[in-house]
Amino acid sequence: VITLDCAFNADTCSWIQDSADHLDWHRWYGRSPDLTSGPQVDHANTTEYYLLLKGHEAHNGNWTARLYSPHISINSPRNLTFWYHMNGAGIGNLRLYRENADGSKEELFVRKGRQGVSWEQASVNLPVGFYKLVFEADAARHYSSDLAIDDIRLQDGPPLIG
Ligand SMILES: [Ca+2]
Numbered sequence: 710v711i712t713l714d715c716a717f718n719a720d721t722c723s724w725i726q727d728s729a730d731h732l733d734w735h736r737w738y739g740r741s742p743d744l745t746s747g748p749q750v751d752h753a754n755t756t757e758y759y760l761l762l763k764g765h766e767a768h769n770g771n772w773t774a775r776l777y778s779p780h781i782s783i784n785s786p787r788n789l790t791f792w793y794h795m796n797g798a799g800i801g802n803l804r805l806y807r808e809n810a811d812g813s814k815e816e817l818f819v820r821k822g823r824q825g826v827s828w829e830q831a832s833v834n835l836p837v838g839f840y841k842l843v844f845e846a847d848a849a850r851h852y853s854s855d856l857a858i859d860d861i862r863l864q865d866g867p868p869l870i871g
Pocket residue numbers: 716717718751752753757758759859860
């Protein structure tokens with residue numbers, strides 16, 4: 710059984726950092742290092758962890774950080790929720806897409822630029838199929854561009870089989 714659920718408080722659960730991209734997400738707690746972007750606390754408003762893209766690391770051409778799920782089989786449409794924090798003048802893009810076995814991709818969610826001061830919840834429909842999910846983020850500037858995600862949860866339904 711595979712779970713996509715993750716609060717990032719102990720580790721990244723089943724989610725895997727891509728080693729073929731340019732940089733990694735950081736598991737971080739408390740205030741993000743950029744003073745004009747990023748969250749103060751994780752989504753649960755605790756001293757626990759979230760996942761952070763450090764904008765000053767990311768702003769170098771089209772540098773991205775990706776996070777992969779394991780292969781999953783979705784046999785009937787499912788709903789995935791997660792929380793994101795995108796507050797800063799230099800915020801780039803946050804994408805969630807599916808990557809199929811043949812390498813083709815389909816975007817499921819995208820936000821571009823500043824979205825407000827608070828954590829916001831995303832609700833994404835996962836289509837039927839066999840694929841990996843990929844979170845991908847970048848930065849528009851090297852400052853004011855820290856971007857965070859937290860609390861991924863697959864909503865009601867049967868356990869996932871890889
Ligand atoms: Ca958390």
